[in-house]
Amino acid sequence: MTSSPQKPTPTKEDILTALSRVTDKDLGKDVVSAGIIQGVVLREGHAGFSIEVDPAKGAEKEPLRKACEEAVRAIPGILSVTAVLTAHSDKPSAPQQSAHAGHSHGRQGNPQGEQQTGRLEIPGVKAIIAVASGKGGVGKSTVAVNLALALSHLGRKVGLLDADIYGPSIPRMMGLKGKPESNGKKIQPKENYGIKTMSIGYMVEEDTPMIWRGPMVQSALMQMMSDVNWGELDVLVIDMPPGTGDAQLTIAQRIPLTGSVIVSTPQEIALIDARKGVAMFEKTHVPVFGIVENMAYFVSPDSGERSYIFGQGGARKMAETLGCDFLGEVPLHMTIRETSDGGAPITATAPDSEEAKPFIEIARKVAGHIDEALGGGGRKAPRISVEG
Numbered sequence: 307m308t309s310s311p312q313k314p315t316p317t318k319e320d321i322l323t324a325l326s327r328v329t330d331k332d333l334g335k336d337v338v339s340a341g342i343i344q345g346v347v348l349r350e351g352h353a354g355f356s357i358e359v360d361p362a363k364g365a366e367k368e369p370l371r372k373a374c375e376e377a378v379r380a381i382p383g384i385l386s387v388t389a390v391l392t393a394h395s396d397k398p399s400a401p402q403q404s405a406h407a408g409h410s411h412g413r414q415g416n417p418q419g420e421q422q423t424g425r426l427e428i429p430g431v432k433a434i435i436a437v438a439s440g441k442g443g444v445g446k447s448t449v450a451v452n453l454a455l456a457l458s459h460l461g462r463k464v465g466l467l468d469a470d471i472y473g474p475s476i477p478r479m480m481g482l483k484g485k486p487e488s489n490g491k492k493i494q495p496k497e498n499y500g501i502k503t504m505s506i507g508y509m510v511e512e513d514t515p516m517i518w519r520g521p522m523v524q525s526a527l528m529q530m531m532s533d534v535n536w537g538e539l540d541v542l543v544i545d546m547p548p549g550t551g552d553a554q555l556t557i558a559q560r561i562p563l564t565g566s567v568i569v570s571t572p573q574e575i576a577l578i579d580a581r582k583g584v585a586m587f588e589k590t591h592v593p594v595f596g597i598v599e600n601m602a603y604f605v606s607p608d609s610g611e612r613s614y615i616f617g618q619g620g621a622r623k624m625a626e627t628l629g630c631d632f633l634g635e636v637p638l639h640m641t642i643r644e645t646s647d648g649g650a651p652i653t654a655t656a657p658d659s660e661e662a663k664p665f666i667e668i669a670r671k672v673a674g675h676i677d678e679a680l681g682g683g684g685r686k687a688p689r690i691s692v693e694g
């Protein structure tokens with residue numbers, strides 16, 4: 307074959323050919339004929355696929371994952387490769403994936419921290435809260451970032467996980483970039499403003515369009531949870547993918563969430579989406595700590611005057627109707643946008659400012675909910691009814 311003219315455009319066939327040179331030692335054949343390569347996607351030179359592995363092997367297969375990535379990366383014209391391990395399980399009750407790189411032995415024993423249900427626990431992390439929204443663009447990441455910073459301002463040890471793999475924005479908002487370091491077993495979270503963070507955005511360039519398939523999403527998320535050296539944390543804040551579909555439901559089921567925070571804008575349509583978010587968490591028995599109304603009103607930069615462009619009190623009313631807490635309203639403010647998008651969020655740089663105040667207030671309420679949830683030790687406080 308003659309070499310292609312200027313820019314080689316690789317095909318899926320090229321990817322499979324390259325992968326057919328990678329051998330899985332356990333199976334004694336190459337990964338393609340073993341049938342463990344799934345969901346190959348290719349977009350403008352960016353490749354992604356998943357590798358099905360024995361659930362009992364889990365993290366032991368990391369070298370195989372790396373070998374597959376390297377094989378594909380060597381193809382001329384390939385710009386980036388993202389390979390993820392997925393574990394399919396014939397027996398639904400078996401742990402889906404070995405979560406602990408450090409505990410790779412003992413296939414029988416239930417590795418510490420992982421329950422029979424395949425739920426992940428992260429040792430050292432006391433509480434995990436999800437920040438969710440029915441749809442994108444409502445300021446979910448802005449709230450997640452500033453809430454994490456506000457919790458830290460209140461003296462908590464905080465981590466921030468970007469589970470929005472379709473549109474990761476934590477790296478930009480936290481002013482972080484570049485690959486995280488790894489000691490071969492665990493990935494070091496990247497840290498700024500005293501907060502440990504992890505995001506798929508550190509691995510894939512921000513503008514890289516990626517098509518994620520269900521199992522890949524789960525696997526990527528589980529790896530970001532369990533293969534990261536989070537250390538001791540009072541709370542891990544998760545910036546959830548927008549929406550209430552299968553991917554979100556799976557996260558809510560597999561990650562032991564202490565509670566959730568729903569972000570909504572005041573428009574009626576967004577409120578409807580937020581209702582779906584509340585319903586999703588209720589279905590999975592995750593407590594809904596409450597609703598944050600973002601872009602609730604506009605503050606004039608000159609006079610500081612408030613105007614409620616979308617009408618006032620919608621989210622508060624909805625919270626009442628749904629029987630959950632109204633956590634607070636955040637104004638639509640130029641400073642909030644500029645500081646978040648510029649990698650220096652207001653709650654980090656000026657926690658005592660007027661703009662940071664709503665986030666600090668919201669964090670106080672969320673912290674109260676966390677303490678209440680943990681204080682009960684999983685036990686519900688008895689309902690005391692006073693008869694009149």
Ligand SMILES: Nc1ncnc2c1ncn2[C@@H]1O[C@H](COP(=O)(O)OP(=O)(O)O)[C@@H](O)[C@H]1O
Nearest residue numbers: 442443444445446447448601637638639642643
């Ligand atoms: N309260 C706010 N005031 C001003 N701009 C905001 C506010 N909340 C979010 N934004 C801006 O709106 C855009 C979308 O917010 P983002 O947090 O990325 O939303 P999502 O994560 O829901 O997609 C960003 O440019 C962000 O800076």
Ligand SMILES: [Mg+2]
Nearest residue numbers: 446447470475
């Ligand atoms: Mg976002």
